Amino acid sequence: MTEAADSPAFATPQGEPSIGDLEAGVQQRRRRRLRRERIGSLAYPIGMMVAVLVVWEAAARLFSIPPYLLPAPSAIVLSMDSNSAVLIKESMGTTFEILLGFAFSVVVGVPLALAIYLWRPFARAVYPLLVSSQAVPKVAVAPLFLVWFGFGLMPKVLIAFLIAFFPVVINTAMGLAALEREKIYLARSMGLGPFATFFKIQLPNAMPSIFAGLKISITFAVVGAVVGEFVGGQGGLGYLLLIANGNMDTALLFAGIVALTVLGVVLFLLIGLVERMVLPPHAVEHASFGSESM
Amino acid sequence: MGAGARKIADNDHAYLRIENLSKVYATRDGEVRALNNISFTQRRGEFISHVGPSGCGKSTLLMIAAGLIPPSSGAVRVGGRTVDRPRTEIGIVFQSPVLLDWRTALGNIMLQAEARKMNRKEAAARARELLAAVGLGGFEERFPHELSGGMRQRVSICRALIHNPDHLLMDEPFGALDALTRDQLVLDLQALVSERRMTVLFITHSIAEAVFLSDRVIVMTPRPGSIDRIIDIKLPRPRTLAMRETPEFAEYSRQILELFLARGVLREHRTGAEKEYDNDRSSGFARLRNTAG
Numbered sequence: 001m002t003e004a005a006d007s008p009a010f011a012t013p014q015g016e017p018s019i020g021d022l023e024a025g026v027q028q029r030r031r032r033r034l035r036r037e038r039i040g041s042l043a044y045p046i047g048m049m050v051a052v053l054v055v056w057e058a059a060a061r062l063f064s065i066p067p068y069l070l071p072a073p074s075a076i077v078l079s080m081d082s083n084s085a086v087l088i089k090e091s092m093g094t095t096f097e098i099l100l101g102f103a104f105s106v107v108v109g110v111p112l113a114l115a116i117y118l119w120r121p122f123a124r125a126v127y128p129l130l131v132s133s134q135a136v137p138k139v140a141v142a143p144l145f146l147v148w149f150g151f152g153l154m155p156k157v158l159i160a161f162l163i164a165f166f167p168v169v170i171n172t173a174m175g176l177a178a179l180e181r182e183k184i185y186l187a188r189s190m191g192l193g194p195f196a197t198f199f200k201i202q203l204p205n206a207m208p209s210i211f212a213g214l215k216i217s218i219t220f221a222v223v224g225a226v227v228g229e230f231v232g233g234q235g236g237l238g239y240l241l242l243i244a245n246g247n248m249d250t251a252l253l254f255a256g257i258v259a260l261t262v263l264g265v266v267l268f269l270l271i272g273l274v275e276r277m278v279l280p281p282h283a284v285e286h287a288s289f290g291s292e293s294m
Numbered sequence: 295m296g297a298g299a300r301k302i303a304d305n306d307h308a309y310l311r312i313e314n315l316s317k318v319y320a321t322r323d324g325e326v327r328a329l330n331n332i333s334f335t336q337r338r339g340e341f342i343s344h345v346g347p348s349g350c351g352k353s354t355l356l357m358i359a360a361g362l363i364p365p366s367s368g369a370v371r372v373g374g375r376t377v378d379r380p381r382t383e384i385g386i387v388f389q390s391p392v393l394l395d396w397r398t399a400l401g402n403i404m405l406q407a408e409a410r411k412m413n414r415k416e417a418a419a420r421a422r423e424l425l426a427a428v429g430l431g432g433f434e435e436r437f438p439h440e441l442s443g444g445m446r447q448r449v450s451i452c453r454a455l456i457h458n459p460d461h462l463l464m465d466e467p468f469g470a471l472d473a474l475t476r477d478q479l480v481l482d483l484q485a486l487v488s489e490r491r492m493t494v495l496f497i498t499h500s501i502a503e504a505v506f507l508s509d510r511v512i513v514m515t516p517r518p519g520s521i522d523r524i525i526d527i528k529l530p531r532p533r534t535l536a537m538r539e540t541p542e543f544a545e546y547s548r549q550i551l552e553l554f555l556a557r558g559v560l561r562e563h564r565t566g567a568e569k570e571y572d573n574d575r576s577s578g579f580a581r582l583r584n585t586a587g
Contacts, residue, residue, distance in 0.1 A: 182392040185362050190409035191382035200405065204396050280396050280437055 071251040079251035080258065086240065087259050094236040095263060097153065097225040098218070101160025102267075105217050108161070109168030110210070116169070117176040130169065138163045138224065142231040156228030156236070163224035164217040171213025175206025211275040218271050222264045237263070308335035309493055310359065310461065315368035317354055327351055328518035329358075331368070339491040343504035345550060346514025346522075347559045352497045353389075355519070356465050359495060360384055372461075381461070385454030389466040391446035393438040399425065399445075400434040403453045410457050417456060424452040428482045444475035448482070455486060462487065462494045468503065477535065480506055488531060505546045506533055513553050522553050 017025075053073045059065065060072035067075055080087065116123040138159060145155035179202050187197040229238025237260050244252035317329040329351040336342050344352045357363040359370055361381040370377040385406075393402045400421055407417030425434060428448040438446055447467060454462060467483075468476040480503055487494055487507075498504050504511045505527055513522040527546055529537060537543055554560045 180392070182388045182390065183394075185357070185360070185380075186386065186388070186392055187409070188362060188380035189360060189382060189384055189386045190406055191380075192409040196409065200408070201394065204394065207396070 068248045068250045071254060075251045076254040076258065079249075080255040083252055083255060087237075087255060090235060090237045090240045090256075091259050091263055094225050094229065094238065094260075095267075097156040097228065097236065098160055098221045098263075098267065100153075100157040101164055101224055102218050102221040104157065104161040105165035105168050105221065106214070109165040109213075109217075110172050112165075113169045113172030113176065116173050130166070134166055139227050139231075142227055145228075146232040151232045151234055155232055156225050159228040160221040160224030163227075164221035167213045167216035167220065168210075169213075171209050171216075172206065175209030175213075176202060178209065179205055207279055211271070211279070215268060215271050215275075218267045219264055222260065222267065226260065307337070309338045309340075309373065310336040310495070311371040312355075312359065313369045313371065315355070315358065315365050315370065317351065317358060317363070317366045319354070319366075327354070329355055329365075330518040330520040332519070332521055333368075334512060334521065334524065336493060336495065338493050341487065341492075341494045341496065341507055341509045342512060343496040343498055343508040343510075344512045344514055345498055345501055345504045346519060347516050347554070348499065350514045350517050350519035352514055352519060353465050356463050356495060356497050360386055360463050383460045385457065385459035385462045387447075387450055387454045387462070387464040387467040389469045391438070391443075391450040393446055393449060395438050398435045398437055399430065399441065399449045402438070402449055403456050406453050406456050412457065421452060421456055424455055424486075425449070427486060428452060429478075442475075444471050444479060447471060447479065451479075451483065451486070455490075458490070460493065462492050464494065464496045466497050466499065469499070476500075476503070481535070483507065484532060501547050501550045502538060504550070505529075505543060506538065511546075511550065513550055515557055516559055522557065523549075525549055 056070075057072050057074060060070060060075075071079070112126075116127060141162065142155070142159055145158055149155040149158065183201055183205070184197070187201055192200065225236070226238035226241075229236040230242060233239035233242065237256050241253055241256045244250070244256060312332055312334050315329060315332045318326060319328075320326050327349060332355060334342075344355065346352050354363065358365050359377075361370065361377040361379055364378075372381065372383075394405065397405065400418065403421040403424065404414075404417060407414065407421070422431075422434060425431060425448075428451065430445060430448055430452075433441065433445065438449070441449065447470075451467065454464075468479050471479065484507060486492075494507075496504070496507060508527050511525045511527060513525065514520070515522045525546065529542060529546075551560070555562065
């Protein structure tokens with residue numbers, strides 16, 4: 001009987017808790033707090049959004065705001081429902097343009113960044129032009145593309161590409177240049193050739209930075225495609241927005257905006273998903289984590 | 295094992311020969327640093343340390359010895375041949391671990407094996423052995439960000455050893471670690487190196503580390519870095535932590551310290567210098583120099 005009382009964990013029920021109990025308690029509290037934070041990071045923004053929608057709906061009804069000025073959320077939802085076929089169809093067209101523009105951005109941007117990194121004279125010639133070219137408002141160039149390439153798919157893809165390729169180039173070039181000298185020394189001492197060094201060390205080293213560029217690029221491509229459709233569209237969500245605007249169908253206008261937003265977010269998340277599959281988990285979190293000073 | 299293959303280690307022929315080596319170069323902030331007319335030789339199986347103040351060019355010396363940086367004048371010869379390109383028969387360890395964060399501990403070591411087209415299975419088995427030897431058994435699949443600074447440096451040492459290099463070059467490998475971790479790694483390194491009778495060129499600014507590990511310590515002057523004195527360390531091997539407290543060890547430390555004091559690398563503010571130089575090293579020196587201001 002007395003031995004049972006001597007067992008360490010319960011030896012002093014009224015006295016000081018053992019260090020093991022304290023640790024367990026801290027661990028438990030920490031887990032609980034982490035969970036609360038995780039839930040909170042979702043619950044707060046959703047709650048905020050619901051609140052805004054409720055106020056919006058109430059205001060629209062109470063002050064009977066004319067629907068061509070500001071339709072109530074319920075009216076927008078109704079419009080989305082009744083126009084769902086059109087919205088989906090036009091979304092497809094726009095998505096196609098975005099993805100093509102984005103694909104071109106990658107196909108052109110990455111090799112361009114490579115050339116900039118590898119070939120000094122080329123970098124010195126092209127880099128300043130490239131950077132200053134970003135001062136040109138791409139929207140202003142859109143009518144020109146209309147003259148050159150007509151009303152088809154081409155000008156939209158080109159505008160999307162024009163806006164979206166810049167972050168790919170810059171981030172890829174930066175990622176490639178961010179290789180510490182020690183890693184190059186290490187590769188040389190291993191007898192690793194320039195080709196193998198590039199694919200085994202330099203390119204993977206640049207990956208987090210490249211993906212950061214791709215994420216910016218895809219959101220830019222959405223803007224580019226819509227601008228293209230505004231200027232010379234015969235279809236797509238941008239065109240739908242114009243039509244809805246012309247018809248004073250503001251509910252449909254909002255529906256189009258919602259569709260575009262969802263499209264942008266989904267594409268962005270898709271890139272994030274690919275990133276997660278390609279990179280080890282921590283690299284995603286520390287995408288902008290620099291190397292130690294040398 | 296392999297007593298025949300290791301016979302060369304015992305002959306007196308110089309393996310590495312540094313001849314009248316000088317190097318002048320500008321650093322990024324416009325400061326010119328230099329190595330001035332360095333000459334020394336290293337036998338096979340010998341452990342040589344360079345100690346000296348920061349900026350005396352000892353790291354540069356190591357990079358030149360590795361064939362990674364060309365000297366301004368003079369030459370590096372290995373086995374009679376002048377080095378004019380990066381040497382690949384070496385293992386190299388830098389002050390930072392220089393691990394690839396997308397590879398696991400094992401994967402990082404295997405990079406060396408892949409680069410050298412070693413048999414994958416044998417190399418992996420050897421990598422595991424090495425990891426176990428430095429106390430990292432069970433950490434093979436961890437990524438660098440999951441390891442402590444000391445563990446990362448251990449992985450980088452394993453990477454430098456997996457191909458059984460002729461020559462191990464280490465550039466202040468323990469400089470960024472805390473005192474206890476350093477002690478452990480110094481012991482680990484001694485075990486790994488003496489077991490294989492490896493030829494090691496070791497850069498440090500820790501007197502204790504240099505004396506503990508080396509057959510010879512090359513004391514460098516402040517910039518332009520040149521060789522101040524070469525001190526033979528005749529302590530028996532394997533060396534133990536307790537040996538650091540022996541009069542012999544203290545005598546070697548004192549010799550080096552005296553050189554530093556004579557060159558103005560260290561300046562004392564009060565007498566009773568004996569108290570100031572315990573084995574605790576770089577951090578202590580930095581503190582001393584800061585107060586000297």
